[in-house]
Amino acid sequence: MDEASYRAQSFWHETLPGSLAPRAPLDTSETVDVAIVGAGYTGLWTAYYLATLEPSLRIAILEAEIAGFGASGRNGGWCLGNLAGMEAVFEDPALREGGVDLLHALFETVDEVERICQREGIDCHWKKGGSVTVASVPAHRELLLAELEHLRALGFGEEHYRWLEPEACSAVIRTEGNLGGLFMPHCAAVHPARLARGLADAVERCGVTLYERSPAVAIDPGSVTTHTGELRARTVVRATEAYTRSLRGQRRDLAPLHSLMIATEPLPEPVWKEIGLPNRETFGDPRRMVIYGQRTADDRLAFGARGAYFFGSGVRHHFSDRNFAVVQEIAETLLPVLRGYRVTHRWGGALGVPRNWRPAVSLDRERGMAMAGGYVGEGVCAAALAGRTLAELILERDSERVGLPLVGPPPPRWEPEPLRWLGVSAVKAAGERLDRAELAGRSKPRLLGAIFDAFVRK
Numbered sequence: 001m002d003e004a005s006y007r008a009q010s011f012w013h014e015t016l017p018g019s020l021a022p023r024a025p026l027d028t029s030e031t032v033d034v035a036i037v038g039a040g041y042t043g044l045w046t047a048y049y050l051a052t053l054e055p056s057l058r059i060a061i062l063e064a065e066i067a068g069f070g071a072s073g074r075n076g077g078w079c080l081g082n083l084a085g086m087e088a089v090f091e092d093p094a095l096r097e098g099g100v101d102l103l104h105a106l107f108e109t110v111d112e113v114e115r116i117c118q119r120e121g122i123d124c125h126w127k128k129g130g131s132v133t134v135a136s137v138p139a140h141r142e143l144l145l146a147e148l149e150h151l152r153a154l155g156f157g158e159e160h161y162r163w164l165e166p167e168a169c170s171a172v173i174r175t176e177g178n179l180g181g182l183f184m185p186h187c188a189a190v191h192p193a194r195l196a197r198g199l200a201d202a203v204e205r206c207g208v209t210l211y212e213r214s215p216a217v218a219i220d221p222g223s224v225t226t227h228t229g230e231l232r233a234r235t236v237v238r239a240t241e242a243y244t245r246s247l248r249g250q251r252r253d254l255a256p257l258h259s260l261m262i263a264t265e266p267l268p269e270p271v272w273k274e275i276g277l278p279n280r281e282t283f284g285d286p287r288r289m290v291i292y293g294q295r296t297a298d299d300r301l302a303f304g305a306r307g308a309y310f311f312g313s314g315v316r317h318h319f320s321d322r323n324f325a326v327v328q329e330i331a332e333t334l335l336p337v338l339r340g341y342r343v344t345h346r347w348g349g350a351l352g353v354p355r356n357w358r359p360a361v362s363l364d365r366e367r368g369m370a371m372a373g374g375y376v377g378e379g380v381c382a383a384a385l386a387g388r389t390l391a392e393l394i395l396e397r398d399s400e401r402v403g404l405p406l407v408g409p410p411p412p413r414w415e416p417e418p419l420r421w422l423g424v425s426a427v428k429a430a431g432e433r434l435d436r437a438e439l440a441g442r443s444k445p446r447l448l449g450a451i452f453d454a455f456v457r458k
Contacts, residue, residue, distance in 0.1 A: 006066055009317060010074040011263040011302065011345035012193035022066050026211040026229035032058040034394065035224045035233035037216045037247075039063035040072035041379060042372050043239035044199040045387025048116075051206035054395055059208045060231055062224060064215035064243065068196025071241055074349040075380060076261065076292040076304050078282045079113055079195075080131060081106040081186030084376035085358030089405055090154065098405040100154055105404060107160070107186040109385040113195075114188065120205075122198030124190045125297035129279030131187035133286060134169060136177040136334070139438040140286045144182045160184060173276040173283050175334045189280045189294040192380060216240075218248040221367040235394055238371040239387075241379075242350035245313040252413040254374055255424060256315045256350035260327050261304035263296070263345040264338065272299065274337040287439070288431035288452065290377065291330055301338065303331040306377070307348060309424040312417055315350045323348070351377045354411030357456050361386045362410045363393045370394065371410055427455050 006020045007013050013020070034050060036043045039061050047059050063069070083106060089099035110128065117126055135141035144163075151161050161184050164172065169181040204210055214226050219238055224231040240247065242256035267275075277283070277295040284292045293303040305327045310316060324346040332338045354360065354374035359382060363370040370393070372386040373379075389401040401407075414420045430452045437444045 010347035023212040025214040029230045031232045032060045035231040036061045036237040038239035039067035041383035047203045047208045049388045049391035067200035072196040073193035077192045079188040079380045095405045102404045120202040124195035127280040128188040129281040130185040131282040132181045134181040135179040141179045241352035254352035258307035260307045260348040263302045265342045266299045287435040311421045
């Protein structure tokens, strides 16, 4: 790809300042202390904390394209103090207390990311306005109130989560049929590609070597192999998310699930008075096929929804107009005032989904192999916590993070094809059917709901 092709990957890439010309590739054999595969958030944060905690370390990152090319550069831009799979953690009595600590660590990580952006001069359009999950049908209101009751039982107070009745919720966002919403302050809207590219510059200033256009073919204890070179290292870190499929023998480790986004033209102030989001709050609703939106720094609405899984763990970057029309229709149904305004950007990308739908940070010290990831689309904040935790594990630094339930063995592998495609496709279809029933005010099929919950909360 040339620079124009990289900019065409998303609205976020197109609006990046500076050059996107790739850094030099690895074209020889080198030896370092830590080799990191993947220059997305996980790899960059791991490198950043390693380099700042132990400046003498020799650290190198291998990236198949350019830093921030994948999900880190094209996501919804929510630095959210939450994590996929928390329901299963709270349901396990042995993990429940650690789960509460994990959520508090994520809350703190939101502020940690802001501190580092200020320290490193990363202008990622940061705005900590919080996030609201809106109920537009009675079933969603009941679900959100039950969730709040559960959070209160776990000890989270008004400073962490609070209920907004319809009038108060409409002051944040005026969705069609607003029945209230659950607000949490621990979330910032960001320009995700600016954050990723800023982190890449920061790690280089810390002495980390970043090789771009250097796709890894295989990772093994003590080495990473590319088509043109090799990195030898005491510790090898896999931070490849949806692109893990490209590594030899690891196609089944994470399933790439695609998400699609649109961005409108800059909207005039009267339209924003109709929409709300006065503090650039992020927003979504409780549907299973996740939706997410934010007000960008230049007054566009950026909005996304989960897409498809492709047979054989395929990864795509280009999608049909029909796919984006569905996303646009959801946005305009929630916010009818958008009708008549142009959608100027459409893009998509893949996120990594583990078989148990729970992210993990893992280190096999004897083999010198480490991994972090599987965020199921909630990785902007979580990757910062994972990278910091992984750095502390590698350096054998004791902290409150290394004992969190985020740390553990790698997730189980997915089934081989065609079982993988059949399973993911069936769950997606079940989620869409359940969502349609709730949004239409119909009773949801109980058995279908139980099957969906069992699969994604295992």
